[in-house]
Amino acid sequence: MTEPGLENLEIARGQIRKARRLAVITGAGVSAESGIPTFRGSGGLWRNFRAEDLATPSAFQRDPKLVWEWYDWRRGICKAAEPNPGHLSIAKLESLLPEFLLITQNVDGLHNRSGSRNIAEIHGNIWRARCTLCGNQFDLLETPLSRIPPRCNCGGLARPHIVWFGETYDEELLEDVLDFLSAADTLLVVGTSGMVPMPVYLTRHAMSHGAFAIDVNPEDSELTHVVNISLRGKAGEVLPQIVP
Secondary structure (H helix, E strand, C coil): CCCCCCCHHHHHHHHHCCCCCEEEECCCHHHHHHCCCCCHHHHHHHCEEEEEHHHHHHHHHHHHHHHHHHHHHHHHHHHCCCCCHHHHHHHHHHHHHHHEEEEECCCCCCHHHHCCCEEEEEEEEEEEEECCCCCCEEEECCCCCCCCCCCCCCCCCCEEEEEECCCCCCCCHHHHHHHHCCCCCCEEEEECCCCCHHHHHHHHHHCCCCEEEEEEECCCCCCCCCEEEEECCCCCHHHHHHCC
């Protein structure tokens, strides 16, 4: 394990102590510590399919049953996982600050289960579905699913409420996120490689409006040279050291 520098730990602690409006961006690395495979990791393979070949509108149109079987498998992994100290530290931060927003790329629901409430799930949630006929969104908590593919009450085919490759972000949600980041004084970026462009864009946006940005990651990432300071280490080991 790479130990975060003591000087940077002190700087991060001090910044968080004085923060009044704090945002957190989390990626797959946070949930990997709970045993959920990263999207592109070797554990993400299933039946010789690449995740990128299943998480698309065209894949769903071609074979919705296959896509839902894959999501049913993923949901089982998520259900068995438990929030780790990284998730719990982020939930604690929310309880301490007057203004807080958690922006997550993760769809597994572990932040909700850890106690976080003010969450912008920019990639959706694996425990929700959306009707392809009427557009209704609804919780889908049963696992394993008794019916694949599931249907809406109107009879329409349901799809996972996930932002897939080739789809755009929810504009209203993204606008709310950008509004919060425009006035944030502190930003924690945790467990994201930055390979997906959005976290880098959001980080740059917050910093351009005056936020002090802290990156927490076991390895260098696309964000390492963007932020003010970087702390090398796992979220579950570093965050408990900097959260009051």
